[in-house]
Amino acid sequence: MNTPLEGFSKLSKADKIDWIAKHYTKDVEATKSILEKYWNTDPKVQKLHDEFIENTISNYYLPFAVAPNFLINGKLYAIPMTIEESSVVAAASKAAKFWLTRGGFKTEILGTEKVGQVHFIYKGDTEKLQSFFEEIEPELRKSVSDITLNMEKRGGGITKIQLRDLSDQMEGYYQLHCTFETLDAMGANFINSCLEQFAKTLEAKAQSFDGFSDEEKNLEVVMSILSNYVPNCLVRAEVSCAISELNAGGMSGEEFAQKFVQAIAIAKIEPYRAVTHNKGIMNGIDAVVLATGNDFRAVEAGVHAYAAKDGTYSSLTHATIDGDTFKFWIEIPLALGTVGGLTSLHPLVKLALEILQNPSAKKLMEIVAVAGLAQNFAAVRSLVTTGIQNGHMKMHLLNMLNQLGATEAEKMQLVEHFKHHVVTNASVKEALEKIQSQ
Secondary structure, three states: OOOOOOOHHHOOHHHHHHHHHHHHOOOHHHHHHHHHHOOOOOHHHHHHHHOOOOOOOOOOOOOEEEEEEEEEOOEEEEEEEEOOOOOHHHHHHHHHHHHHOOOOEEEEEOOOOEEEEEEEEOOOOHHHHHHHHHHHHHHHHHHOHHHHHHHHHOOOEEEEEEEEEOOOOOOOEEEEEEEEEOOOEOOHHHHHHHHHHHHHHHHHHHHOOOOOOHHHHOOEEEEEEEEOOOOOOEEEEEEEEEHHHOOEOOEOHHHHHHHHHHHHHHHHHOHHHHHHHHHHHHHHHHHHHHHOOOOHHHHHHHHHHHHOOOOOOOOOEEEEEEOOEEEEEEEEEOOOOOEOHHHHOOHHHHHHHHHOOOOOHHHHHHHHHHHHHHHHHHHHHHHHOOOHHHHHHHHOHHHHHHHOOOOHHHHHHHHHHOOOOOOOHHHHHHHHHHHHHO
């Protein structure tokens, strides 16, 4: 396909599919069949999915699972998870069961502050700019009163507007650094609407400010946008128990606790390990964020920035031995919402939130943090005892058998066989061929 297509977005879905199939795939009919197979059979539901994004030609399905037995602050939860990776849900469930009889998970909200910024260039006297800002700060708030009215009625709104001078890092660079409380909404659209109005007001008021020279009046707004780095929208989740209760993998509780704490210490100082360590945490976090219709890309970006907040990329989790007590915890920034966006549109998102007993945004922060902590506990526990592949490959077994075209009877036989044998690509293929030859 060498010729660009004008007006693709204006084509009907059928025409989009036809064009893609003819120009970018080898088997036109097979392509159409695959795309149509994953349409929702209910036309109303499919239309809803079509309108989530642009140029929709089908649906991309991921498994929707549940990890039960999470005791969080004395209350039992079953946590919905949407993810494609084998062993994630099993590991989370195993960790939940482990801590169920050891006091469960304890959580605490440390802050709910969201951030947005107006970035602008001003080439003039900084003291004049500060005087200008102090004069117009009430005007900035007044200019968005129609946007903030409903949010303020619910107890949210703009919490602070600050002028920041960053001209030592880039000539003439300043910003309005604004903080918000958005309650149960993630708040991206609300924040961005406020910021864009701040920008208009900032430029307009500069033109009429008597304290500026003609050149200073022409301050230039570069952009206005929320930040996905929310270090003060923070939640803590932890578990703790007597060391004697930690027996695992044939180790004594004391040996296990020592190796576990050492593993966390390594992830604190070695970025190569920390990245994989934190990726495992995000296996649990992203799965719940996705299941509840939240923005996992924003969460990922903010979390990884937080992991590097002290100047080097480090572990998001922490572990200590204090006397005869083992403690394991995470503090993590999570900007989540339970209203707005897909939360009221996607049927499975609504169901996921119902399964979680319709949590507030704060409660969802706690649940998501627990999922990440549980995932990390399960991973590190495996690493310091049996090794990660033992459990992971057994969970991956069915994927391998499906790729090899095993029948249901063959799958049943091989699942039983590999309860007592090491799972590798070669061993699975060999075992299947042996069954088939017989």
